[in-house]
Amino acid sequence: xxxxxxxxxxxxxxxxxxxxxxxxxxxxxxxxxxxxxxxxxxxxxxxxxxxxxxxxxxxxxxxxxxxxxxxxxxxxxxxxxxxxxxxxxxxxxxxxxxxxxxxxxxxxxxxxxxxxxxxxxxxxxxxxxxxxxxxxxxxxxxxxxxxxxxxxxxxxxxxxxxxxxxxxxxxxxxxxxxxxxxxxxxxxxxxxxxxxxxxxxxxx
Numbered sequence: 001x002x003x004x005x006x007x008x009x010x011x012x013x014x015x016x017x018x019x020x021x022x023x024x025x026x027x028x029x030x031x032x033x034x035x036x037x038x039x040x041x042x043x044x045x046x047x048x049x050x051x052x053x054x055x056x057x058x059x060x061x062x063x064x065x066x067x068x069x070x071x072x073x074x075x076x077x078x079x080x081x082x083x084x085x086x087x088x089x090x091x092x093x094x095x096x097x098x099x100x101x102x103x104x105x106x107x108x109x110x111x112x113x114x115x116x117x118x119x120x121x122x123x124x125x126x127x128x129x130x131x132x133x134x135x136x137x138x139x140x141x142x143x144x145x146x147x148x149x150x151x152x153x154x155x156x157x158x159x160x161x162x163x164x165x166x167x168x169x170x171x172x173x174x175x176x177x178x179x180x181x182x183x184x185x186x187x188x189x190x191x192x193x194x195x196x197x198x199x200x201x202x203x204x
Contacts, residue, residue: 042104045109076094091141098158099157
């Protein structure tokens, strides 16, 4: 269903023909189910043994699944951008599930990606860039829809969630000397610097 929804034929014909009649009529339900699926898949990494105990094939398999889940979620989020006329792509539904995704990604995936970076840095950065693309788009949506009262109410919570993710990603990249070229909000950089100073003062 995901590849069908994302595909060009569905995108161009959905409103104008009966080729995908069932999917067209129940699109909001299908769309929500796909978003929920991406969120639920984040916990799979907890079933793996410690990173150091995995063989090369297991490491590649785990990282590949993280990539695929991230790409699927971001593609669903970006569908709102590429299909602006699809009024049944409810932005509040997207925002709610993106928040859940970001929270789950922070909790489950990032600790594992920390350990994987030394061996698979380029692949890890790709995953981070994919996730970043979706959350930045939703931040733009929140900023440009100031007349939507429900969205305005939810936006601050989402922004805090994204700031936590951005800060955590920046920490990962700094530790691995790989932060060049990766956009990080200035406010997140300042928070990271403040945390670093506090840590140094405690150890002094």
